[in-house]
Amino acid sequence: MIDTIQLNVNGKTVRVTASQDASLLNVLRNELDLTGSKYGCGEGQCGACTVLIDGVATRSCITKAQTVAGRKITTIEGLESNGRLHPLQEAFLQATALQCGYCTPGMIMSGVALLAKNTNPTDAEIVRAMQGNVCRCGVYKQIVAAIKDAAKAMKEGGK
Amino acid sequence: MSENNLIEFLIEPERYELNAAPAYSFAMDRRQFFKSLGGGLVVLFLFKDAKAQESGGPGRQQNQQRPQEIGAWLHIAEDGSVTAYTGKVEVGQNIRTSLTQAVAEELRAPVASIKLVMGDTDLTPFDMGTFGSRTTPDMNLQLRKVAAAAREVLIDLAAEQWKTDRSALTASEGKITNAATKQSLTYGQLTKGQKLMKAVSGNAPLASAERWKVAGKSIPKVDGRAFVTGKHKYTSDMKLPGMLYGKILRPNAVGARLASVDTRGAESIAGVTVVRDGDFIGVAAPSPEAATSAIAAIKAEWKAPEPQPSSKDIFDYLKKHPAESQEGRGGNATVTGNVDEAMAAADKKLEQTYTVHYIAHVPLEPRAAVAEWRGESVTVWTGTQRPFGVRSELARAFHIPEERVRVIMPDTGSGYGGKHTGETAIEAARLARAAGKPVKVVWTRQEEFTWAYFRPAGVIEVKAALAKDGTVTAWEFHNYNSGPAAIRTPYNVANQKIEFHQTLYPLRQGSYRGLAATANNFARESFMDELAHAAKMDPLEFRLKNMKDARLKAVLEAAAEKFGWGKSKPAEGHGFGIACGFEKGGYVATCAEVAVDRASRAVKIVRAVNVFECGAIVNPDHLRSQIEGALVMGIGGALFESIQFENGRILNASLSEYRVPRFSDLPAIEVVMIDRKDLPSAGAGETPIIGIAPAVGNAIFDIAGVRLRTLPMAPIGLKS
Numbered sequence: 001m002i003d004t005i006q007l008n009v010n011g012k013t014v015r016v017t018a019s020q021d022a023s024l025l026n027v028l029r030n031e032l033d034l035t036g037s038k039y040g041c042g043e044g045q046c047g048a049c050t051v052l053i054d055g056v057a058t059r060s061c062i063t064k065a066q067t068v069a070g071r072k073i074t075t076i077e078g079l080e081s082n083g084r085l086h087p088l089q090e091a092f093l094q095a096t097a098l099q100c101g102y103c104t105p106g107m108i109m110s111g112v113a114l115l116a117k118n119t120n121p122t123d124a125e126i127v128r129a130m131q132g133n134v135c136r137c138g139v140y141k142q143i144v145a146a147i148k149d150a151a152k153a154m155k156e157g158g159k
Numbered sequence: 160m161s162e163n164n165l166i167e168f169l170i171e172p173e174r175y176e177l178n179a180a181p182a183y184s185f186a187m188d189r190r191q192f193f194k195s196l197g198g199g200l201v202v203l204f205l206f207k208d209a210k211a212q213e214s215g216g217p218g219r220q221q222n223q224q225r226p227q228e229i230g231a232w233l234h235i236a237e238d239g240s241v242t243a244y245t246g247k248v249e250v251g252q253n254i255r256t257s258l259t260q261a262v263a264e265e266l267r268a269p270v271a272s273i274k275l276v277m278g279d280t281d282l283t284p285f286d287m288g289t290f291g292s293r294t295t296p297d298m299n300l301q302l303r304k305v306a307a308a309a310r311e312v313l314i315d316l317a318a319e320q321w322k323t324d325r326s327a328l329t330a331s332e333g334k335i336t337n338a339a340t341k342q343s344l345t346y347g348q349l350t351k352g353q354k355l356m357k358a359v360s361g362n363a364p365l366a367s368a369e370r371w372k373v374a375g376k377s378i379p380k381v382d383g384r385a386f387v388t389g390k391h392k393y394t395s396d397m398k399l400p401g402m403l404y405g406k407i408l409r410p411n412a413v414g415a416r417l418a419s420v421d422t423r424g425a426e427s428i429a430g431v432t433v434v435r436d437g438d439f440i441g442v443a444a445p446s447p448e449a450a451t452s453a454i455a456a457i458k459a460e461w462k463a464p465e466p467q468p469s470s471k472d473i474f475d476y477l478k479k480h481p482a483e484s485q486e487g488r489g490g491n492a493t494v495t496g497n498v499d500e501a502m503a504a505a506d507k508k509l510e511q512t513y514t515v516h517y518i519a520h521v522p523l524e525p526r527a528a529v530a531e532w533r534g535e536s537v538t539v540w541t542g543t544q545r546p547f548g549v550r551s552e553l554a555r556a557f558h559i560p561e562e563r564v565r566v567i568m569p570d571t572g573s574g575y576g577g578k579h580t581g582e583t584a585i586e587a588a589r590l591a592r593a594a595g596k597p598v599k600v601v602w603t604r605q606e607e608f609t610w611a612y613f614r615p616a617g618v619i620e621v622k623a624a625l626a627k628d629g630t631v632t633a634w635e636f637h638n639y640n641s642g643p644a645a646i647r648t649p650y651n652v653a654n655q656k657i658e659f660h661q662t663l664y665p666l667r668q669g670s671y672r673g674l675a676a677t678a679n680n681f682a683r684e685s686f687m688d689e690l691a692h693a694a695k696m697d698p699l700e701f702r703l704k705n706m707k708d709a710r711l712k713a714v715l716e717a718a719a720e721k722f723g724w725g726k727s728k729p730a731e732g733h734g735f736g737i738a739c740g741f742e743k744g745g746y747v748a749t750c751a752e753v754a755v756d757r758a759s760r761a762v763k764i765v766r767a768v769n770v771f772e773c774g775a776i777v778n779p780d781h782l783r784s785q786i787e788g789a790l791v792m793g794i795g796g797a798l799f800e801s802i803q804f805e806n807g808r809i810l811n812a813s814l815s816e817y818r819v820p821r822f823s824d825l826p827a828i829e830v831v832m833i834d835r836k837d838l839p840s841a842g843a844g845e846t847p848i849i850g851i852a853p854a855v856g857n858a859i860f861d862i863a864g865v866r867l868r869t870l871p872m873a874p875i876g877l878k879s
Binding site: 019021022026029030033034035036037038039040041042043045046048075076077079080085089092093094096098099100101102103104105108126127130131133134135136137138139140141142143144 | 250251252253377379380383384386387388389390391392393395396398404446447448449520521522523524525570571572573575601603604780781783784787788789790791792813814815819820821822823825828
């Protein structure tokens, strides 16, 4: 069954046609050409597909697009504002918190969700929040550092 | 030295995937690199001996063109833009950055002015593949040489224009300057209106590492912004006009053949193309959902050979099924002195068996390919570490000359040695040819876990003799199936017998980061620990006593110092372990502190020190990433990763069932990098992985007195 769904993605309302069982990930990638969110496992285990739904980090590969109609969806493409990177994107670059970069969008989205509710996370809190995101290149240490750097930058920036 | 290394570099036998038959079999003059370039300056790197590359030819066709004698090349356009061309590819090891630095260093041009074209079989010179830690020792040097030669040509052009002696001129920041007259010309001004070509083979003067200005520094990933914004297009992100989504019907078990098939259900779905070609059955559909439905609508019966070995009896199987030794692929023992005599005369003898299970690479981006035919020519974009090898595979599969195949490798979501083959490229191309439209195939995680190749399982038997003073007097080492990388002992032992034995094997197997160096070093360094305890010596002291290699000693001593080896006793429930080794020009020593939870028996690596030395450091931040990343990846294979299988079926083909290292597995990591500016730079993507498993095993022994001799050591924690 093909349906028309109205989605709110990165502040814009878009209408897409998709089958009823289409995942949000496939709709974002194939219908809206927002390919920053990645397929890694299809079972919500690796976090590469992470987007924010009303600010909450969500695995888009196991979320049906239909179920999030009308809710506020933010993808990695929506983080930059007026050409300025989000402080966590900046921190990932500064801390060399990526190698192949495939997990990076999902890592950043999970990190952004964490920083939105905890402006000064401890190492243990970061590990707990990021446990569902896999980096096979193994840059976990730098990712923890980047999240802490971003927390600091956001505090200083008054965000 | 790099040319010589290339000649000496042979393909290790455990790269099984390079010699395997192609996945499917369905019923060319020199390349014109320069025709589309226009003016400017081109500098080529030529091998002195074109045979240098022929050693790297497993799986190449007979009728294929001769290997290119060109290693890399560089073009400075009339507007001054610099483009370097290399067949190497980027899979996250950040060579796009380190190679850009190499060009910037010698050309004396800003990093931002340099672009790299990598792994495009129509544009870049032939390259065997990005593996074996060869990019830094080979390609880095080639690009430095072409860049240095280009700089010298630019100086000549300026000297000619100013009618002055070239020795008065200097190159820096993309300009040639005459300090006396304060005149300067940019590279673009100098190459304007020129049409120059120059070839170098290796004598251009290079800046020594002590004088590096750009190389040796931590410059950030050159195109990092595209990755943190999600803009970078991996193969799996590509979309061509009219593109369809492909999916393959997989057999129900390894080795299964098609008994019967009914594809009518799939054919009746609108817009779906079904292809049946031998045992290959695939579909191309307008959406991934439609492709999945179409595959589900195919009724197929497979006939699988049974019984097949299982993960439960794999080690017994490997020992009992020797392969006929193939030429150059093992079967030859390396013998020094006389092991049997030394064993007979020894005060103390020890022998042990170590085993290693199959593990998967789990690259986060699964295999992906996009194929597009134009007439009888095909272009395939695919994430592979061997674009030229995949081109050969495609040419063979479709019975077309390689000139009609172009393979392009977009920077890819990792490989770790797991993406050397072209099966996905062939699948996409087969479907695209039938559909008459471009087709994208992206493997599911389950397909990756089932139909890719694995790091080989293996059995390792070690025997040694000890003198009263702790000297190892005899050493015998046999590796069955996993491979001979780093099989030789780095210790100073008078009598040695070391042998790799090929066996039959039940699963598709091949290269994995570090190859069998991980397995061999695990067995060797665990056994050295056992010997140290038998000799009643401290494991560090015992190693140093039996070691002469100064570089290995240096990393081992640095690791011990950083860790505080011997300075304190581990806390209750904690233990310390140490290990070292070398391979592919890299020297590593690892110390680990491990804790075992008293109640749950869960094993946690609390702290790890990894010391690495690979000659002159090219980019410290990115080297640190490789050393830390290899250690983290190594934790998985050391403690909990293993492929479970039975009768040709993978039993844990998902990330919920196959555990990979996550944030909570991260120890406090301390990395020490020893910068030997006096030594040529070696690769660093592999060897830092080989220390962690034995260091952790030795630490577990330190806690519990239990010697774990199988990788993974504690998949469900430590048995009590």
